[in-house]
Amino acid sequence: MRKLLLVLSLLSIQFVNAQEVKPWAAALKDLTKQEHDVIVNKGTERPYTGKHLNNKEKGVYTCKVCNTPLYKSDDKFNSNCGWPSFDDEIKGAIKHKKDADGRRTEILCAKCDAHLGHVFKGEGMTAKNTRHCVNSISLNFEKNETKEKVKEVAKKDKLSRAYFAGGCFWGVEYHLEAIKGVEDAISGYMGGSTKNPSYYDVIRKNTGHLETVEVVYDPKVVSYETLAKAFFEIHDPTQTNGQGPDIGSQYLSAIFVKSPEEKKTIQKLITILEDKGLKVATKIIDGDVFYKAEDNHQDYYENKGSKPYCHAYRKRF
Numbered sequence: 001m002r003k004l005l006l007v008l009s010l011l012s013i014q015f016v017n018a019q020e021v022k023p024w025a026a027a028l029k030d031l032t033k034q035e036h037d038v039i040v041n042k043g044t045e046r047p048y049t050g051k052h053l054n055n056k057e058k059g060v061y062t063c064k065v066c067n068t069p070l071y072k073s074d075d076k077f078n079s080n081c082g083w084p085s086f087d088d089e090i091k092g093a094i095k096h097k098k099d100a101d102g103r104r105t106e107i108l109c110a111k112c113d114a115h116l117g118h119v120f121k122g123e124g125m126t127a128k129n130t131r132h133c134v135n136s137i138s139l140n141f142e143k144n145e146t147k148e149k150v151k152e153v154a155k156k157d158k159l160s161r162a163y164f165a166g167g168c169f170w171g172v173e174y175h176l177e178a179i180k181g182v183e184d185a186i187s188g189y190m191g192g193s194t195k196n197p198s199y200y201d202v203i204r205k206n207t208g209h210l211e212t213v214e215v216v217y218d219p220k221v222v223s224y225e226t227l228a229k230a231f232f233e234i235h236d237p238t239q240t241n242g243q244g245p246d247i248g249s250q251y252l253s254a255i256f257v258k259s260p261e262e263k264k265t266i267q268k269l270i271t272i273l274e275d276k277g278l279k280v281a282t283k284i285i286d287g288d289v290f291y292k293a294e295d296n297h298q299d300y301y302e303n304k305g306s307k308p309y310c311h312a313y314r315k316r317f
C-alpha cells in the first residue's frame with residue numbers, strides 16, 4: 001500500500017511538472033466543448049460551418065491553443081471542400097502524422113499538438129499540389145493591421161524621453177526634431193505648479209513653468225548625450241534672463257532630468273563648456289510633469305514654412 005501511494009505521489013508530481021512547462025495548459029482548460037471535440041479528441045467540424053472558411057482578409061492564422069502562427073492568408077485557397085484550405089504552411093509550425101487508418105495524414109500544431117485536420121497531396125488543386133484541410137475551430141485569425149499595431153506599440157515602449165527648455169519652444173522643437181533618431185519633439189510646459197497651463201497662463205501669470213520641449217527618441221539610434229550636446233549648440237546657454245529676444249522667466253535655459261545618469265551627463269557637458277570659458281546659466285532640474293502645449297504651438301515653423309528667428313546652430317563641443 002505504501003509503495004502504491006509513493007508511486008501515485010510521484011506520478012502526480014510528474015503531472016504537475018508537465019503542466020508547468022506547458023504555458024498553454026490553461027488555454028486547453030478554457031476550450032469550449034466543440035473546440036475540445038476537435039482540438040483534443042481529433043474530431044471534425046461540420047463542413048461549411050467554420051468561421052474562417054470564406055475569410056479573405058490578409059493576415060495570419062494562429063493556433064487556438066498556443067497562438068503560434070500556422071498559416072498565412074496568402075496560402076489560403078478555395079477548394080470547395082467546406083473547410084479552410086491552405087497549400088502551404090508556415091515553416092516548422094505543422095506536425096505531419098500518419099492517421100490510425102494508415103491512409104490519411106493528420107496535421108497538428110508542432111508546438112502544442114492541437115489537432116488541426118488533414119493534409120492531402122497530389123490532388124492538383126494548386127501549383128503546390130497540397131491541400132491542408134483545417135478545421136476553423138482550431139484556428140484564430142490575426143489581421144495584418146493588428147500585427148502592425150502591436151509592432152508600433154512595442155516600438156513606442158522602447159522610446160525614451162528627454163526634456164529641454166531653451167527659450168521659445170518653437171525653435172528648440174524645430175532643431176531637435178531634425179536629429180536622426182528623434183521620433184517626435186513636442187512643445188509644452190514644465191517645472192511650474194499650475195496644472196494644465198495654457199500658453200497665456202505661462203506668459204501672464206507666475207506659473208513657474210518654462211517653455212519646454214519633450215524629445216521622444218530611440219536610444220538605439222541617438223544617445224541622451226548627443227541630444228544634450230545638440231541642445232547646448234542650438235541655444236545660448238550663457239544668457240541669464242531668457243533666450244535671444246524672448247525675455248522672461250518662462251524662457252530660461254534648463255534641462256529637466258529623470259535619472260542620476262542624465263544628471264551626470266549634463267554636469268559633464270557643463271564642465272566641458274565651462275572649461276572652454278563659458279559661464280553656463282543652464283539649470284539642472286529634477287523632471288516633473290510635462291504639459292503638452294496647444295496644437296497651434298506644435299510644429300510651428302514647419303507649418304509656417306519659415307526658420308526660427310530665436311535659435312541657430314553653433315558648434316560648442
Ligand SMILES: [Zn+2]
Binds near residue numbers: 068109110113
Ligand atoms: Zn498550438
